[in-house]
Amino acid sequence: MKRILVSWIGRSDLLAVEESDSIGLGPIAQAVDGTGYDDIVLISDYPEQEVTCYLGWLATRTPTKITRHVARLTSPTNFTEIYEAAIAAVSETQKRYNNDTLITYHLSPGTPAMAAVWILLAKTLYPATLIQSSREYGVQVADIPFDISAEFIPRIARQIDERLEKLLAALPPEATEFDSIIHRNPVMQRLIAKARLAAIRSVPVLIEGESGTGKELLARAIHRAGIRAEKPFVAVNCGAIPSELVESEFFGHKKGAFTGAASDRKGYFESANSGTLFLDEIGELPLSAQVKILRVLQEGEVTRVGDARPIKLDVRIVAATNRSMMQEVAAGRFRADLFYRLAVAVLFIPPLRERQGDIGLLIDHFLEQAVIENCETRKKISASARNLLLCHPWPGNVRELLNTLRRATVWTTGDTIQADDIREALFPVALQRAEHILGRSIAEGFNIQGVIAEIARHYLQRGMDEGGGNKSKAAKILGLPNYQTLSNWLKKYGLE
Numbered sequence: 001m002k003r004i005l006v007s008w009i010g011r012s013d014l015l016a017v018e019e020s021d022s023i024g025l026g027p028i029a030q031a032v033d034g035t036g037y038d039d040i041v042l043i044s045d046y047p048e049q050e051v052t053c054y055l056g057w058l059a060t061r062t063p064t065k066i067t068r069h070v071a072r073l074t075s076p077t078n079f080t081e082i083y084e085a086a087i088a089a090v091s092e093t094q095k096r097y098n099n100d101t102l103i104t105y106h107l108s109p110g111t112p113a114m115a116a117v118w119i120l121l122a123k124t125l126y127p128a129t130l131i132q133s134s135r136e137y138g139v140q141v142a143d144i145p146f147d148i149s150a151e152f153i154p155r156i157a158r159q160i161d162e163r164l165e166k167l168l169a170a171l172p173p174e175a176t177e178f179d180s181i182i183h184r185n186p187v188m189q190r191l192i193a194k195a196r197l198a199a200i201r202s203v204p205v206l207i208e209g210e211s212g213t214g215k216e217l218l219a220r221a222i223h224r225a226g227i228r229a230e231k232p233f234v235a236v237n238c239g240a241i242p243s244e245l246v247e248s249e250f251f252g253h254k255k256g257a258f259t260g261a262a263s264d265r266k267g268y269f270e271s272a273n274s275g276t277l278f279l280d281e282i283g284e285l286p287l288s289a290q291v292k293i294l295r296v297l298q299e300g301e302v303t304r305v306g307d308a309r310p311i312k313l314d315v316r317i318v319a320a321t322n323r324s325m326m327q328e329v330a331a332g333r334f335r336a337d338l339f340y341r342l343a344v345a346v347l348f349i350p351p352l353r354e355r356q357g358d359i360g361l362l363i364d365h366f367l368e369q370a371v372i373e374n375c376e377t378r379k380k381i382s383a384s385a386r387n388l389l390l391c392h393p394w395p396g397n398v399r400e401l402l403n404t405l406r407r408a409t410v411w412t413t414g415d416t417i418q419a420d421d422i423r424e425a426l427f428p429v430a431l432q433r434a435e436h437i438l439g440r441s442i443a444e445g446f447n448i449q450g451v452i453a454e455i456a457r458h459y460l461q462r463g464m465d466e467g468g469g470n471k472s473k474a475a476k477i478l479g480l481p482n483y484q485t486l487s488n489w490l491k492k493y494g495l496e
């Protein structure tokens, strides 16, 4: 992740080249001194010559790359122009680093209008840390203890757009089955309204979204809101089934059908009969398995391995994937005929970083939950800790947020979670432990295998944690070829 400082160039920065005591370094040079940024993105509408002179001077003070953005403002207080220039610089930077950035805005250089726009952006569209600097106090993080998106989005959301209104008009007024999906973002509202429609119409549903966005949660809510609510909901992780076991796992088997088939066994389809079969990670299903599943869906019946008697099926299929199924079909990795059978209603859950307003709401919700799990009194969260959470890009989405808050709750000794507790929970890389491992004495007997095992156990555990207990996912995270190899490692290191 690249650390980027974004700032306007202010008058006191330009004057700093004179190196006079009365002016000092200027806010930008003050902020870049030894702070470890990977890129300093500077916006300016001052004349070319002055800016070039300043950038040359700044380059002698820092080895960090400096990227310049030219803005043409009719006035340094024109909010629209400042806003557009700021957005252009930040979005270009994010694109350049594939959104893998930790951005900081510098509030001090420039006019108050420029600072106001940074605050607005940091709290809404482009979350970032805010800093300010002064000659007396040096560089400080500006702690701004409110969440603009959380404050304003409810009001925006009330102005429901026409499409959502139409969707809602077709629905019964209450849908408590979806209450567990905490959201306030308008895109999520539309998604839930569509899910409610799909639920009552009993059609096959395909849910797409990154890992941890809540696909299974949505699938369960769809099941509960449909006419099969009282019937079984069977969740299957398609990525965890070895291809040679697909038939017996999905269709069941007769006793003696193959070595190891000690008794009759129902398959997932039969177990879910009259209810819902949730096919998680459908994109991981090998092509050979796709054909067999398609046949069952087309014929509406299943035959256990080793049996001749077909069993009639009445199963609703809800499938989920973190891949783009259209792309999988185009690349020939997923059968188009199976895709069209599954994708009658397609619901796309946006990643958490794109759901403005949801992070704050989820933080409050999970803090209450974490308390229930730990049986303690409710922890509060400081404004700077909340800001850190609001600014994090959450590649692991809601699951990562939940786990981070769980960890932070564990580490917090007082009644308020502080920014440091969040940092600790966000980056639980055991750096000190790593140093400790590398610095051990080898003079008096050493056990290299024991040390390697210690490292392996540490990362295997973290991989499983990050993958939510799913071995295929954990294998991918840890760079192992498949879940079987991971299983072998877990066994070898006593974690199975």
Ligand SMILES: Nc1ncnc2c1ncn2[C@@H]1O[C@H](COP(=O)(O)OP(=O)(O)OP(=O)(O)O)[C@@H](O)[C@H]1O
Binding pocket: 180, 181, 182, 183, 209, 210, 211, 212, 213, 214, 215, 216, 217, 218, 280, 322, 398, 399, 402, 468
């Ligand atoms: N909007 C939400 N409100 C409350 N909890 C949520 C929300 N979204 C997800 N969660 C919680 O986050 C965790 C991950 O959600 P879930 O397992 O449904 O994600 P997923 O997309 O199916 O993940 P994967 O692709 O890794 O299987 C669960 O504990 C779930 O309850």
